[in-house]
Amino acid sequence: xxxxxxxxxxxxxxxxxxxxxxxxxxxxxxxxxxxxxxxxxxxxxxxxxxxxxxxxxxxxxxxxxxxxxxxxxxxxxxxxxxxxxxxxxxxxxxxxxxxxxxxxxxxxxxxxxxxxxxxxxxxxxxxxxxxxxxxxxxxxxxxxxxxxxxxxxxxxxxxxxxxxxxxxxxxxxxxxxxxxxxxxxxxxxxxxxxxxxxxxxxxxxxxxxxx
Amino acid sequence: xxxxxxxxxxxxxxxxxxxxxxxxxxxxxxxxxxxxxxxxxxxxxxxxxxxxxxxxxxxxxxxxxxxxxxxxxxxxxxxxxxxxxxxxxxxxxxxxxxxxxxxxxxxxxxxxxxxxxxxxxxxxxxxxxxxxxxxxxxxxxxxxxxxxxxxxxxxxxxxxxxxxxxxxxxxxxxxxxxxxxxxxxxxxxxxxxxxxxxxxxxxxxxxxxxxxxxxxxxxxxxxxxxxxxxxxxxxxxxxxxxxx
Numbered sequence: 296x297x298x299x300x301x302x303x304x305x306x307x308x309x310x311x312x313x314x315x316x317x318x319x320x321x322x323x324x325x326x327x328x329x330x331x332x333x334x335x336x337x338x339x340x341x342x343x344x345x346x347x348x349x350x351x352x353x354x355x356x357x358x359x360x361x362x363x364x365x366x367x368x369x370x371x372x373x374x375x376x377x378x379x380x381x382x383x384x385x386x387x388x389x390x391x392x393x394x395x396x397x398x399x400x401x402x403x404x405x406x407x408x409x410x411x412x413x414x415x416x417x418x419x420x421x422x423x424x425x426x427x428x429x430x431x432x433x434x435x436x437x438x439x440x441x442x443x444x445x446x447x448x449x450x451x452x453x454x455x456x457x458x459x460x461x462x463x464x465x466x467x468x469x470x471x472x473x474x475x476x477x478x479x480x481x482x483x484x485x486x487x488x489x490x491x492x493x494x495x496x497x498x499x500x501x502x503x504x505x506x
Numbered sequence: 507x508x509x510x511x512x513x514x515x516x517x518x519x520x521x522x523x524x525x526x527x528x529x530x531x532x533x534x535x536x537x538x539x540x541x542x543x544x545x546x547x548x549x550x551x552x553x554x555x556x557x558x559x560x561x562x563x564x565x566x567x568x569x570x571x572x573x574x575x576x577x578x579x580x581x582x583x584x585x586x587x588x589x590x591x592x593x594x595x596x597x598x599x600x601x602x603x604x605x606x607x608x609x610x611x612x613x614x615x616x617x618x619x620x621x622x623x624x625x626x627x628x629x630x631x632x633x634x635x636x637x638x639x640x641x642x643x644x645x646x647x648x649x650x651x652x653x654x655x656x657x658x659x660x661x662x663x664x665x666x667x668x669x670x671x672x673x674x675x676x677x678x679x680x681x682x683x684x685x686x687x688x689x690x691x692x693x694x695x696x697x698x699x700x701x702x703x704x705x706x707x708x709x710x711x712x713x714x715x716x717x718x719x720x721x722x723x724x725x726x727x728x729x730x731x732x733x734x735x736x737x738x739x740x741x742x743x744x745x746x747x748x749x750x
Contacts, residue, residue: 299649302582343632352653352661353584359665391655401666
């Protein structure tokens with residue numbers, strides 16, 4: 296890894312020659328985002344003013360200011376959230392840094408941001424392993440779409456990331472389902488997060504029967 | 507009788523002393539410096555080309571330091587504040603005549619002092635602030651320091667601390683705030699009362715003044731004009747609105 300980062304995505308998207316920087320899924324990371332939304336982001340004021348010259352540490356300043364998630368809102372304006380995702384694709388932060396983002400308890404939008412990036416960039420088995428524990432996070436988050444705001448939750452969003460093809464107006468890289476990965480012995484069967492609740496329910500049912 | 511002195515009569519300085527004079531040595535030195543600088547740049551470009559790299563002009567600090575690639579202090583940092591694009595909103599500015607074409611020089615719009623360029627829209631201006639041209643002019647390089655895990659951790663703990671401090675500051679005592687509000691309202695009420703009193707007093711004095719004036723000089727023609735004016739719907743040229 297070099298000691299420096301670039302202030303913007305210009306050099307990485309230069310299409311004159313072959314790309315020889317770091318890759319994700321053996322391609323230029325910035326191309327993980329479709330051309331149309333990528334260009335809208337790069338033309339946006341947020342990208343030019345707020346996202347310019349960030350590194351993995353100063354990105355935190357912006358991430359804690361994020362008020363909502365989403366892809367595009369209003370008149371196809373990119374959200375700060377999606378701008379920061381592109382920024383992370385450009386910066387390509389190390390694994391430990393991403394886990395640091397993800398494990399933080401104070402800033403929920405930072406966690407969601409890291410989760411989204413991990414879904415985009417990491418191999419399938421690791422995505423499941425890293426993101427599934429976050430299903431225990433029931434905090435509310437705001438989703439902004441072209442139609443307006445919507446309420447969603449961190450666990451719901453993580454589930455979307457693991458099961459849906461398009462999230463936040465971005466086509467996610469194809470990923471085998473959990474069942475397929477289990478068949479290939481790449482994943483252990485998932486341990487339910489709510490194992491002790493089950494026994495309680497049984498107890499209640501027993502009581503009901505007695506009555 | 508002395509002759510009147512003409513412009514050309516001053517023998518002490520000669521007849522061309524009004525012309526500007528030049529320090530030849532200083533300019534010779536400047537020229538030498540420029541030539542050396544250009545030669546160095548040409549050499550740099552040539553070497554970069556041979557190595558198949560892009561030529562990046564070295565800043566003064568680099569040339570002093572020797573082999574260092576760039577100076578850390580010259581690296582870009584993320585913006586700490588928002589760019590104030592509405593700084594000059596609703597302000598009147600004097601724009602020199604003839605600067606409407608081209609970007610050189612100060613004109614209407616956003617002006618960059620370091621580069622002496624003017625931009626007519628905010629997006630162009632911000633793009634310029636991000637450009638290599640501007641960075642070179644302000645002595646920066648176009649690279650950002652890559653963050654290490656330690657830097658990220660440090661930043662995150664600082665942000666957390668700030669957040670907790672803010673949360674604590676936000677907690678408030680309702681009774682105390684109600685008390686404060688009551689005080690403020692009482693103060694405002696008193697002030698309003700005082701203002702009303704003063705106004706009333708002023709009006710009374712004015713009325714007394716007018717009546718005394720009218721009784722002093724009763725002009726028949728003036729009276730007629732006043733009656734006519736009132737009929738036409740105006741009493742004078744001044745505003746009928748009472749000043750606050």
